[in-house]
Amino acid sequence: MEIDFAFLTTIQKRLQNNLDVLESTIAKHGEVIALHKNNKTQSDLVHDYIFLCLTKGTRSLSSSDLLITESYLEDALILARSSYESYLNAAYIYENPDKVKxxxxxxxxxxxxxxxxxxxxxxxxxxxxxxxxxxxxxxxxxxTIAKMAMSTPYPYDEEAHHLLYQFLSEFTHVNIVSSGAYRTVDQMRYIVAPSSESIFSTTVICLYVSWLLLDLTVDYIESKRVPLMFIDLQLVESGELLMHAIENLNFDSSLESLKEYMLKRIAISC
Structure with a gap:
């Protein structure tokens, strides 16, 4: 696929914007509560666990952004998987607060x-x-992480999970399926220098994970009757750009249904 570098730049800037919004929101609302109380309520534990997940997920995805800039795309996906797992943990507890214990x-x-x-x-x-x-x-x-995906408050998390997690996991462990990423284009030598061939799909997937984190952040904080109108707008604008980007992903046939489920997941919040 021929890369539209102007569009790619727009996508990465939106990723960075989402990360900035997450960081500032965590700084404002992410006080540590349960750690400093003797009589911890379930609500205290849920608050601390969700903000732990949001903080870890944002930090991992910020590292992915740096790796994308340097074209270390496989490693960016490894950290994106960690961020996605943080999202699922937080969404699972948001939907099932009794499981926080x-x-x-x-x-x-x-x-x-x-x-x-x-x-x-x-x-x-x-x-x-x-x-x-x-x-x-x-x-x-x-x-299991699969059960968490089945138990979030959001339709289509479960449907998207299997293919998305498979996509994010290809480079986490040694996997012959993804070995081509570590060879030259002519397949003659192994090479350490990074490649930019999959930069578009990697950036879009990272933007999607950042959007998931932002969506959960808005829902959790607003569930406490704290309005987040500015962040709501960011979520919608990010979702609209993301849907356009996903439609332009050049996945192979085995991942086409992932695009459909990602688009449906975004649509329920936009």
């Missing part, structure tokens, strides 16, 4: 040795369960 208190309890995994019949820890020290009962533990 499992993701915070139980996990901290395991790290500090207060909770433990029961042993299986073969004598190995069963990491899908934990022993509650107060009751002695074994409880279910752990939620």
């Amino acid at each position: 499992e993701l915070l208190i139980t996990k901290l309890g395991l790290a500090r040795g207060i909770f433990s995994h029961p042993l299986s019949k073969s004598g190995y820890p069963n990491r899908k369960k934990v022993t509650n020290p107060l009751t002695g009962n074994n409880e279910e533990y752990g939620v």
